[in-house]
Amino acid sequence: MNHLAHLFLAPDSSEARVGSVLGDFCRGVRVQALPEEVQWGVQHHLSVDSYTDRHPQVLASRRLFSARRRRFAGVALDILYDHYLLRYWPEFSGRDPDAFIRQVYRELQEHEHLMPDPMIRVTRRITLDDWFGHYRDLDNIGYALDRVAGRIRFPNRFDGIIEEIRQNDQTLEAHFLCFFRDLQRDLGASQPPAPI
Numbered sequence: 001m002n003h004l005a006h007l008f009l010a011p012d013s014s015e016a017r018v019g020s021v022l023g024d025f026c027r028g029v030r031v032q033a034l035p036e037e038v039q040w041g042v043q044h045h046l047s048v049d050s051y052t053d054r055h056p057q058v059l060a061s062r063r064l065f066s067a068r069r070r071r072f073a074g075v076a077l078d079i080l081y082d083h084y085l086l087r088y089w090p091e092f093s094g095r096d097p098d099a100f101i102r103q104v105y106r107e108l109q110e111h112e113h114l115m116p117d118p119m120i121r122v123t124r125r126i127t128l129d130d131w132f133g134h135y136r137d138l139d140n141i142g143y144a145l146d147r148v149a150g151r152i153r154f155p156n157r158f159d160g161i162i163e164e165i166r167q168n169d170q171t172l173e174a175h176f177l178c179f180f181r182d183l184q185r186d187l188g189a190s191q192p193p194a195p196i
Contacts, residue, residue, distance in 0.1 A: 001052050004082040004132045005180075006045050007104045008093070009187065014107040016041035018114055023049070025119035038114055044187075051187055057179035064168045065161070072149065072158040077172075079144055080165060082135045084176040091177075092184060101132045138162070138169075 001009075003021055010020035019041020022029070031042050052058055053074075062073040069076070089097045105127040112120050126132070134140040142162025149158035165172065 001048050002078040002082045003126065004101075004135065005085050006048060008085060008100070009048055009184065010041050010044055011037070013037050014111065015114070016044065017104060017107055018111045019043075020045045021108070021123065022115065022119060025116055025122075029116050034114060047187055048183065051183060052179075055179050055182065057175040057182075061172050061175045061179075064171060065164055069158055069161050069164060072161060075148060076145055076161050076165065079135070079148070080141055080172065081176055081180070082132065083138060083141050084173055085180070086132075086136045087173075088177065088180075092180065098133075101130075104132075105130075138166070141165070 003024075006020040006023065007017050010017045015035055015037035019034070019038035021041075022031075022034075022038065023042045023045025026042060031039055034042075058077065061077055062070065065073040065076070085092065086097060093100070108123040108127055112123070115123065131144075135144075139162075142160075142165070145161050146159045149161070
């Protein structure tokens with residue numbers, strides 16, 4: 001699951017939302033030393049990732065990619081799911097998506113003191129370049145995926161994966177809708193998990 005979806009699903013507090021992104025940056029971080037709501041967000045992030053990785057609709061989506069690109073399918077789906085979330089936002093939330101995005105950008109900027117340096121660098125790019133706003137356009141998803149593929153340290157042929165996404169868009173979208181309904185139902189933010 002990518003950043004926007006984690007923020008969307010996170011417990012409803014600014015610190016928990018920051019923790020929901022911190023879940024991708026906690027290597028070397030003493031999470032137990034952070035405020036309890038940040039810890040809650042990190043734990044929620046890990047629960048969402050675990051649920052996502054074993055969900056049948058996600059596994060079926062990964063199998064749609066060619067052998068050449070299947071190793072990169074999980075990353076591609078993470079970013080694509082932010083696009084589908086925006087595409088179907090009214091089905092999952094009564095809140096205005098632009099207002100939510102503005103709110104989380106503000107929260108990320110205001111809580112940099114809770115973040116390790118790598119997370120600060122990424123969240124500044126997210127907010128300054130309006131990544132989430134750009135995720136509405138499938139072309140921008142392709143651009144983002146090509147940039148990620150270009151940063152991979154081993155030789156790969158993952159670039160151009162957007163063409164496979166376009167070919168399978170309806171099926172991938174249907175898998176996402178089933179999966180995300182289950183995820184929102186099963187891993188809502190209603191109760192804090194056990195402390196980390």
